[in-house]
Amino acid sequence: MPIELIREKYAGAINTVEIGKSSSPNALKIGGQTGLPFLFDEGKMPNAPIIAYEILDCPPDDWPENLKESYGRVVKNPAKWAKACVDNFGAQLLCVRLESMHPDKGRRNVEASIATLKAILSLSAVPMIVLGTGDDERDNEIMPRVSQALKGENCLLGVATQNNYKTLAATCLADGHSIIADSPIDINIAKQVNILISDMGYDAKRIVMHPTTTSLGYGMEYVYSIMERGRLAAFIGDRMLAMPFIVFVGDEAWKTKEAKEFGKVQGINWEITTAVSLIQAGADIIVMRHPDAAKSVKRYIDWMMGKQ
Amino acid sequence: MAFSGLDIYKLLPKTNCKDCGFATCLAMAIALAQKKISLEKCPHISAEAKEALASASEPPIKLVTIGAGNSKLEIGNETVMYRHEQKFYHPTVIGFLIEDSMDEESLGKAVAGIKALKFERVGQQIGADLICIKNSSGYRNKFLTAVRIAEAMSDLAIALYSSDDQSTLEAIEICKERRPLIICGEEKSQEAFIKLAAENNLPLGLTCAGIEEAALATAKAKAGGVNEIVINLQEATPSKRIQDYTYMRRLALKKNFRPLGYPIIAFTENPDPGLELAEAVSYMAKYAGIVIMKNTDKEYVYPLLVARQDLFQDPQKPAQVEPKVYEIGKVTKDSPVLITTNFSITYFTVASEVESSKVPSYIVCCDAEGMSVLTAWAADKFTAGTITDILKRCGIEKMVSHRKLIIPGYVAVLSGKLEEASGWTVSVGPREASGIINYLKNWNT
Numbered sequence: 001m002p003i004e005l006i007r008e009k010y011a012g013a014i015n016t017v018e019i020g021k022s023s024s025p026n027a028l029k030i031g032g033q034t035g036l037p038f039l040f041d042e043g044k045m046p047n048a049p050i051i052a053y054e055i056l057d058c059p060p061d062d063w064p065e066n067l068k069e070s071y072g073r074v075v076k077n078p079a080k081w082a083k084a085c086v087d088n089f090g091a092q093l094l095c096v097r098l099e100s101m102h103p104d105k106g107r108r109n110v111e112a113s114i115a116t117l118k119a120i121l122s123l124s125a126v127p128m129i130v131l132g133t134g135d136d137e138r139d140n141e142i143m144p145r146v147s148q149a150l151k152g153e154n155c156l157l158g159v160a161t162q163n164n165y166k167t168l169a170a171t172c173l174a175d176g177h178s179i180i181a182d183s184p185i186d187i188n189i190a191k192q193v194n195i196l197i198s199d200m201g202y203d204a205k206r207i208v209m210h211p212t213t214t215s216l217g218y219g220m221e222y223v224y225s226i227m228e229r230g231r232l233a234a235f236i237g238d239r240m241l242a243m244p245f246i247v248f249v250g251d252e253a254w255k256t257k258e259a260k261e262f263g264k265v266q267g268i269n270w271e272i273t274t275a276v277s278l279i280q281a282g283a284d285i286i287v288m289r290h291p292d293a294a295k296s297v298k299r300y301i302d303w304m305m306g307k308q
Numbered sequence: 309m310a311f312s313g314l315d316i317y318k319l320l321p322k323t324n325c326k327d328c329g330f331a332t333c334l335a336m337a338i339a340l341a342q343k344k345i346s347l348e349k350c351p352h353i354s355a356e357a358k359e360a361l362a363s364a365s366e367p368p369i370k371l372v373t374i375g376a377g378n379s380k381l382e383i384g385n386e387t388v389m390y391r392h393e394q395k396f397y398h399p400t401v402i403g404f405l406i407e408d409s410m411d412e413e414s415l416g417k418a419v420a421g422i423k424a425l426k427f428e429r430v431g432q433q434i435g436a437d438l439i440c441i442k443n444s445s446g447y448r449n450k451f452l453t454a455v456r457i458a459e460a461m462s463d464l465a466i467a468l469y470s471s472d473d474q475s476t477l478e479a480i481e482i483c484k485e486r487r488p489l490i491i492c493g494e495e496k497s498q499e500a501f502i503k504l505a506a507e508n509n510l511p512l513g514l515t516c517a518g519i520e521e522a523a524l525a526t527a528k529a530k531a532g533g534v535n536e537i538v539i540n541l542q543e544a545t546p547s548k549r550i551q552d553y554t555y556m557r558r559l560a561l562k563k564n565f566r567p568l569g570y571p572i573i574a575f576t577e578n579p580d581p582g583l584e585l586a587e588a589v590s591y592m593a594k595y596a597g598i599v600i601m602k603n604t605d606k607e608y609v610y611p612l613l614v615a616r617q618d619l620f621q622d623p624q625k626p627a628q629v630e631p632k633v634y635e636i637g638k639v640t641k642d643s644p645v646l647i648t649t650n651f652s653i654t655y656f657t658v659a660s661e662v663e664s665s666k667v668p669s670y671i672v673c674c675d676a677e678g679m680s681v682l683t684a685w686a687a688d689k690f691t692a693g694t695i696t697d698i699l700k701r702c703g704i705e706k707m708v709s710h711r712k713l714i715i716p717g718y719v720a721v722l723s724g725k726l727e728e729a730s731g732w733t734v735s736v737g738p739r740e741a742s743g744i745i746n747y748l749k750n751w752n753t
Contacts (some may be wrong), residue, residue, distance in 0.1 A: 003520055003565075006558045038547040039554060062664060099644065104745060185653075216611060217429070219627065219653040221618040225392040225595075232390070255660050258614075266607040269585055273611040277587040277619070280593045296582035303583065304547050304590075 007042045010034055010235035014284075015205045015242050016047070017178055018158050019093065020127025026091060027154070028127050029282040030208070031244035036231065037280055038304045048305045049279050051294050052093040052129055052287045053085040056248050057116045058108070060101035063289075066264040067254055070291050079119035086124045089291045090298070095129040096120060101142050102133035110142045114149045121153065129156040129180075129246075129287070132168075140167040146185050147171040156246075156285075157178060158209060169197045172206075180246055182210040185222050187229050187241070194240045207286065208244040215252040215259075216274040223247070227281040245282055249275045250289025268293045276300060311361065313338035317356035327351050368560045369569045372511050372597070373535040374401070374438070374463030376487040381437055383538070383597035384571040392623055397619040402523060402588075402612060403438030403467060403599040405575070408454035409445040415454050419461045421604045430652075433611040436464060440600045441479075443470035443493070448478065455479045459486065464518065466594065467491055467513070467600075473500035480508055489513055491540060498525060499532075500607065506533035513573055515540040519552050523567035526566055530566075536681060537570045538597060546587055549574065553595040556712070571597030589615050624679035628654040633702045634659065637668030639711045641709040644669045644751050646744075647695055648716060649676035649684045661744035669748060670707065673699045692725035699730050714751070717743075 013034045020027035029048055035043015059076045060068060074080040078096070085091035096117065100108040117130065130146060132139035144167060147157060158180030160168045165181070172179045181197055183190035190209055198204040211226045227245055234242040253259050253274045259267035271293035275286050279301070288294040317337035328349040329337040338549045339345045340361075347353060347361055368514065371385040381401050388394045392462045404422045405414065419439065426435035443451040451470060458466060459482055466486050471493035480488065489514030492501035505512035512534050516522040522539045529537055539556070543549040553572055560569035574596040576584045581603045588599050589612060601609070621627055631650045636659055637643075648658050650673040662669050674694055676684035684690035699705065699713070713732040715722060717739030727734050736746050 002569075003523055003559070005555050006562055036554075039551050041551045041555075042546060104749075214653065216618065217614040218656045219618075220615070221391070221621050221623070222653065224619065225390070225623060228390050229392050235704075258610075263607060265605075266610065269582070269608055269611045272582055272586060273589055273615050276589045277593060277615055280590055292582075296580075296586065299580070300583055302585040303545075303578070306545060306547065 008035065008235075009042065011233045012237045012239070014231075014234060014240060014244055015157075015207075017101065017206060017208055017244055018092065019129070019154060019178060021152065021154055022214075024125065024127075026092070026126050034235070037282055040306075045305070047284075048301050048307075049284055050093055050284055051091070051275075051298055051301075052095040052099060053082075053089065053091040053290050053291070053294060054095045055081050055085065055120075055249070056097050056099045057113050058105075060099075061105075064254060064260040064267070066260070066267050067290055079123045079225050082120040083123040085291070086126055089295060091124075091126060091294075093127055093129065093285070094120070094124065095131065095287045096230050097131045098133055098142065098146065099137060103135055103138055105133075106201060107138070110145045110198070115143070121150075127155070128153065129158065129285070131158050131180075136161075136164040140164070143168050144171040147175045147177055150177065151175040154178070158182065158246075159210060160193060160197055162189055162196070163219060165193060165197055166200065169200045169202050173200070173202050178206045178208060180206050180210050181243070183212065185214070185226055187211075187226055187233070190226070190230060191240045194243060198240075200294045204243070205239065207243045208246050209241075210246050210248070213247040213249060213252045213278070215249075215256050216257060216270055216277065218252070218256060220274060220277055224277055224281040227278065227283065231282045244284035245278075246285040246287065247275075247278045247283045248287045249278065250287055250293075253293075254289055268296075272296050272300075311341060313341040316340050316361065317353075319353075319360055321352045321354075323352070327651055343428055365568075368564050369557070369571065370536065371398075371499055372465070372538055372571050374487060374489045374511050377463075379437075379463055379465040379486065381465050382593060386557070386595075387561065389554075389561065391619065395618050395622045395624065398597070399616050400592045400596055401437045401465075402592075402609075402616065403440045403465075403551070403598060403600045403602050404436055404604055405440050405442055405602050406454060406646040407442050407444040408447075410454075411452060412457065415457045416461065418604070419458050419742075422464070423462045423509075425604060425606060425609050427606075427610055427734065429614060429617065430627070431616065434617065436604075436609070438465040439465055440469055440488075440491075440597070441466040443468075443472065447515045448472065448475040451475050452478055452482065455482050458551060459483045464643055465489075466743050467598075469493060469513070471497045473497055473504050476491060476501070480504070480510065484508070485592060487511075489538065491515065491538075495521070495525070498528065502529045502534055503530035511536035511538065513538045513540050515542060517542055519556060519568060522556075522666065523565075526567045526570055538573045539568070539570050540573045540575070550590060550594045553591070557595045567698055573598040573600065575600045576602060581605065584608070585612060588675065592616060593619055611638060628678035629655045631675035631698060631702075632671045633704050633707065634671045634673065636662045636671060637666070639668045639670055639707070641707070643667075643708065644672070644714060644748060645672060645704060645712065646714040647672045647692055647698075649674055649679055651676065651678045651680045651684075654680050657741045658744065661741045662748065665745040667748040667751065670704060672704055682718050685722070690719065692722055692729045695722070695726055696730040699732065714747070 016032035159182035
């Protein structure tokens with residue numbers, strides 16, 4: 001009995017964003033899909049979701065032991081840490097959080113942090129996401145300097161928020177970086193930040209959205225549904241929501257007591273489950289922390305993409 | 309999917325005979341669509357039209373009940389593709405596979421392991437729902453032994469998975485009171501299983517190679533008198549499965565396509581435990597009514613159960629934490645006291661920042677019906693009155709020797725009234741949780 005299927009064919013597509021020097025063989029593309037995740041009979045998914053390994057520009061002081069031990073001694077040296085992610089775990093993308101410059105974390109000077117970034121770049125040839133400290137005032141001081149130092153590397157820099165986007169957008173525009181637009185689990189604000197940034201003359205097609213990340217068991221479903229809503233709106237033609245999504249799964253999952261206090265295996269699975277759920281909702285870049293969780297999710301993506 | 313007046317009109321005799329009391333058939337059809345009158349008003353309606361209209365009032369995805377008493381499970385009857393459209397109604401049943409090729413001792417251990425998967429989280433009991441016994445050995449006696457052990461040792465719902473109807477019939481006798489789901493493993497045994505399910509009034513699982521085969525099989529089962537059906541699709545890849553699950557849900561909801569309007573049962577395939585977990589989460593998110601896992605390690609099952617709580621949370625009803633005092637770190641009589649609402653995300657955000665500050669503190673959650681700080685304030689749920697009330701009731705006044713309360717910066721306006729009502733000295737904290745670390749580090753009694 002031939003069944004007449006209902007295929008959802010959308011007019012809109014998600015923007016394709018490139019990260020890394022386009023001359024480099026390691027440059028990456030994300031986004032570009034024309035349908036919901038892994039529904040290959042209905043839409044295209046030209047670029048698989050990609051995992052970014054999260055590292056810091058200083059040794060982590062508040063990472064749980066179960067997480068830290070997975071990297072061993074290299075966490076003391078960010079450049080070696082980055083290299084271990086690439087060489088030992090196959091990282092294709094790094095996410096460096098500039099924690100050391102935070103006013104509460106020692107307020108390291110920007111030259112020292114830039115030197116760390118350069119050292120990472122010289123040891124690892126993969127594309128890079130760079131996140132500020134999260135303190136608006138400090139980020140507006142440091143990010144223009146960081147951006148300039150990375151000029152030509154085509155990084156993804158973050159984060160721009162509704163109340164603090166101008167400095168970062170201007171500097172990304174000047175130095176040719178892509179930008180992360182952050183919003184607090186609110187589809188309207190997500191759209192608003194994208195509009196504000198593009199109103200500054202910044203190409204909307206270079207924006208990657210962070211809809212906020214929440215961990216499994218701590219409101220994950222809010223992000224899941226915001227992402228689904230955003231995606232569906234983009235597919236039916238809302239160009240100001242047609243940006244790929246980035247989610248910071250490792251950071252959120254490893255804050256929970258379920259990940260920290262009930263043994264390493266459960267912690268890893270907490271990170272895997274959060275990642276997989278958000279991939280099913282449409283995540284394009286998944287920033288992760290535990291290499292075992294990242295490896296499992298990478299294999300999952302390959303399997304879903306038909307590469308395994 | 310409800311019929312429109314015009315859809316109904318097409319099924320009426322279109323004679324405008326007025327026997328129903330309406331001037332035209334169209335007028336009657338519109339009244340029917342609005343559910344103002346019943347179909348019996350029309351004395352000339354054909355049997356086919358009657359059946360079509362009656363079935364249109366049934367839910368697009370059949371509600372299926374497995375188990376009885378405490379182990380009763382309901383799946384199906386879903387109404388939307390995406391949870392934000394309304395909600396997902398019936399949480400995916402999470403079951404575990406037991407293969408009867410094991411010896412008795414291992415069977416006992418396996419059942420005990422499944423039984424032990426019980427947890428409490430945010431006031432809800434979560435755990436394994438079902439044991440699926442598969443006749444992998446091919447032997448009848450081994451199958452019956454496994455069913456006997458599962459039935460005797462646990463009170464979970466049972467699914468019987470076999471290709472042999474005689475074995476299944478004898479297995480049903482063992483656990484009939486449990487109202488088991490019987491799953492037919494092969495297409496060639498379908499007819500015998502349809503008979504078995506109809507005679508015993510049991511839900512039936514049909515294993516099919518694809519959705520077209522599934523539509524044929526359910527039509528046969530329905531004709532054979534089986535009402536409650538679940539579909540087990542055998543697919544080459546997990547992405548093909550998710551694609552077909554999506555097609556099935558969409559056809560049922562958007563076209564009221566009956567032959568696929570049944571819940572789905574998904575068996576995990578990947579032998580790697582991490583990937584099996586990922587696979588199970590994916591099937592749960594994308595429309596499986598039942599997921600059957602192999603691995604019973606709690607470090608894998610617990611995250612899956614929590615993911616189910618999250619995805620099946622009603623989007624209209626915010627997740628809440630219990631309104632009470634929470635202790636963060638090694639608190640003393642001099643530790644700071646912060647107040648916030650009982651919206652789970654608000655609380656978790658505040659708690660996480662307090663923890664990062666490494667300043668042991670008390671957080672008091674006020675019952676604000678799960679609203680965030682500003683929303684609750686605007687809705688009069690987070691006021692001097694409600695805060696005073698929780699301060700008196702929660703026991704914090706005995707836990708600390710001081711009377712200093714930190715309130716969220718957004719509700720600074722409450723300070724005066726709150727001091728008057730509660731007798732506590734109010735300090736205005738940061739507006740955003742991200743400011744808490746700094747704030748607490750500089751706090752002193």
